[in-house]
Amino acid sequence: MPRNALRVTAAAALAAALVSTSACSDDGSKDKKTGGGSASGATSLKWGDCDPPTAAEGGGQAPGKDWQCATLDVPLDYAKPEGETIPLALIRAKARDQDKRIGSLVFNFGGPGGSGITTLPGAAKEYDGLRQRYDLVSFDPRGVGRSAPVRCENDKQLDAYYASDSSPTTPEQEKVFVDNIKKYQQACSTKSGTLLPHVGTENAARDLDRIRQALGDEKLNYFGISYGTELGGVYAHLFPKNVGRAVFDAVVDPTKTSEEGSLGQAKGFQLALDNWAQDCVDRGDACRLQGSSVKEIEDNIVKLQKRLAAKPIPGIGDRELTESAATNGIAQALYSTELWPLLEQGLDEAEGGQGQLLMALSDALNGRDQQGRYSNIGAANTAINCADSKERYSLAQTKAKLGEFRAASPVFGDFLGWALMSCTGWPVPGAWDTPDVSAPGAAPIVVIGNTGDPATPYEGARKMVERLGPGVGVELTYKGQGHGAYNSGDPCVQKAVDTYLLDGKVPATGTVCTRSESATPTPQQQPVEPEGT
Numbered sequence: 093m094p095r096n097a098l099r100v101t102a103a104a105a106l107a108a109a110l111v112s113t114s115a116c117s118d119d120g121s122k123d124k125k126t127g128g129g130s131a132s133g134a135t136s137l138k139w140g141d142c143d144p145p146t147a148a149e150g151g152g153q154a155p156g157k158d159w160q161c162a163t164l165d166v167p168l169d170y171a172k173p174e175g176e177t178i179p180l181a182l183i184r185a186k187a188r189d190q191d192k193r194i195g196s197l198v199f200n201f202g203g204p205g206g207s208g209i210t211t212l213p214g215a216a217k218e219y220d221g222l223r224q225r226y227d228l229v230s231f232d233p234r235g236v237g238r239s240a241p242v243r244c245e246n247d248k249q250l251d252a253y254y255a256s257d258s259s260p261t262t263p264e265q266e267k268v269f270v271d272n273i274k275k276y277q278q279a280c281s282t283k284s285g286t287l288l289p290h291v292g293t294e295n296a297a298r299d300l301d302r303i304r305q306a307l308g309d310e311k312l313n314y315f316g317i318s319y320g321t322e323l324g325g326v327y328a329h330l331f332p333k334n335v336g337r338a339v340f341d342a343v344v345d346p347t348k349t350s351e352e353g354s355l356g357q358a359k360g361f362q363l364a365l366d367n368w369a370q371d372c373v374d375r376g377d378a379c380r381l382q383g384s385s386v387k388e389i390e391d392n393i394v395k396l397q398k399r400l401a402a403k404p405i406p407g408i409g410d411r412e413l414t415e416s417a418a419t420n421g422i423a424q425a426l427y428s429t430e431l432w433p434l435l436e437q438g439l440d441e442a443e444g445g446q447g448q449l450l451m452a453l454s455d456a457l458n459g460r461d462q463q464g465r466y467s468n469i470g471a472a473n474t475a476i477n478c479a480d481s482k483e484r485y486s487l488a489q490t491k492a493k494l495g496e497f498r499a500a501s502p503v504f505g506d507f508l509g510w511a512l513m514s515c516t517g518w519p520v521p522g523a524w525d526t527p528d529v530s531a532p533g534a535a536p537i538v539v540i541g542n543t544g545d546p547a548t549p550y551e552g553a554r555k556m557v558e559r560l561g562p563g564v565g566v567e568l569t570y571k572g573q574g575h576g577a578y579n580s581g582d583p584c585v586q587k588a589v590d591t592y593l594l595d596g597k598v599p600a601t602g603t604v605c606t607r608s609e610s611a612t613p614t615p616q617q618q619p620v621e622p623e624g625t
Contacts, residue, residue: 137162137306142183145210149237150459150467155213158185166234166302168290178287180299181238183209184229185216195336196307197226197593198300200233202318202342204293205472207237218579219315221590229307233323234299235291236472242287244280244471247464251411254458257401258416259506270487273513280471281519288520291472292479293527297327301334311336311535313593317576318342318548324537325529325556328564332534337593341540342576345552346529346559350481351493351512355500356549358508362501364426364546365390367573372436380440393422394502396442405447408455413447419507421453426546427575478515482522485512529559536598538589539565542580544573566598572607582607 142161144154162184165177187193199219201211208230219228232239245253253272260266280288300323304312313336316324321340328335348356369386372379383389397415404412425435431453438449459467485493490512497509515522531537537560541553550569557565570577570585577585584605591597 136308137164137182139184142209145207146238147461147465148241148243148468149207149210149232150469151461151463151465152210155183159213160184160186161209163238164303164306166299168240168287170295170298178234178240179238180234180303181209181232182229182303183212183231184227185213185223186227187223187225189224192225193227194225194594195227195309195311195313196229196304197222197313197315198303198307199228199230199315200317200320200323201230202316202320203236203469203473204233204296204319204323204476205236205469206319207232207467207469209237215579218581221586222593225594226313227307229303231299231303233296233472233476235287235475236468240287241468242280242291242471242475243283243468244474245276247460247466249279250458250460250466250470251464254420254454254460255411255414255417257414259401259510261401266487269510270513274517276474277517277519280475284471284475285519288475288479290479291475292523293323293326293476294330294523296323296476297330300327301331304334309336310334312338314338315593316340317579319344321539321548321556322346322527322529325531325560326527328531328534328537328560329528332531335531335534335537337535337596338537339540339578339589339593340537340553340556341578341589342545342548343539343541343553343556344548345555346527347555348552349525350477350483350515351485354508354511355497356552357547358497358500358505360549361423361426361504361508361546363549364544364573365393365422365501365503367544368426368432368435371432379436381436382443390503392443393439396439397503400442400447405442405445407447407451411451413442413451413454416507417454418442418447418450419504420457421450423504423546424453424457429573474514474518478518478522479520480523480527481515482525483512484516484518484522486516487513529556530561531564532561534560534564536566536592537564538568538592538599540568540570540577540585540589542570542572542574542577544571545575547575566601567603568599569602569604570607571604577605580607 139160139162142154142159145152162182163179164182166180167173168176168178199208199212201208209232212230216228234240235242253276256272257265260269312334314324322344324338324340325346366386369389372381372389373386381389383392400418401415404414407413421438425431442450459469494509497505539553539557541550543550553567557567568588572580574580578589582605588599588603592599
């Protein structure tokens, strides 16, 4: 698992970047009770053709002619709104029906650390129906991609960092593990020290309101996925009167500390692995893995992890598949049921001594391309998480908690437990134990929980609804698999969301959609408990 694994998502990367523009004049940080500034008087963005995405954004080709890019200058420090600025990179595809255009729909796809500039063009087909009446807009948040990216270790150093043991079992291994974290953090401080205090989620939420103003929208229409739900919740708290039509999908639990969230992920990934293994069992001889039960299949995975810890196998090029890389690859494949066949194939090949496929999956999670270049998703993820969370764990405290993590997941527990030390020694103190997302007076926000989600467990959706406050959060449950619900293609989920975003009709609280369901969503009065718990 990634060393700072609390909210890492498998952000897709397929295309574009930006041109330029000027800053917005309003400081975007007015009293949260009044909801901030209006769109009037905002400086217009200068849109132009998109350049190919940078290595920090994940590389790739420039998007097609439908896409336009721009930049927006925002304060580095909102306590000094007239001081130094940083650029935010934006991308959009204009609404097809300009006569019936509602406004802009701004996406954040998660991470933290994912580039919206590269993700939106690659994912746009999933949201094509919404483009009829919305400009589809996304951005690289501060510290990400082209928006003043956080920089830490170089590509060669990152190869070594991700290959190293992230679940030590001896005092010698523990020392190497701690030293690696210190070296990584020192690199971040040396290359990005002036930026690190300012990349937290509250500042990103203030940036969102600057983006709203620059787009000329009176309200922020927003689609947040994974970490994007936390960002959206903080925005709603700071600017409740500026919330338009908003959807939170794959919801981060705002009531959990970093430790609690990481433990929840251990349980979530284990549940997803159980579901994947059960699918393998149900297919009988068609499944290429050894084992006639979920337990036997997962026991074999644990045995493979132990063998790789003792002796890595050939990976890609001159790199070897280590235990850490294999575990990363397994986690990556659980984000989507479309990747389940690759997990089965990768494990089968690893049992035969070939680690290329699991390593390719691990590379995807870590943001490494085939040329050996890393995006800055890992650096940004660490910087944003550590700027947000106050929690800092000593070696002794971390080791004391490993038993609980191992009990939650024999496959992922050790890695997520040791990841508690990711922010230990970080040069910037954290802002909160948990974020405040209370948003009295905000417009309704549709909050979607997926019962089979590995990265953002289902329970977080109901907690988000509760914390947003009465009359704000509207819960929708998807009984499915993978990370997120709307991008599953489920017609029930998509109809409920599209009807709200396009027509303003709020779905009934308690609506439940089941995988492969095609009927109109129907409300349920009783609370829906997650499957498998």
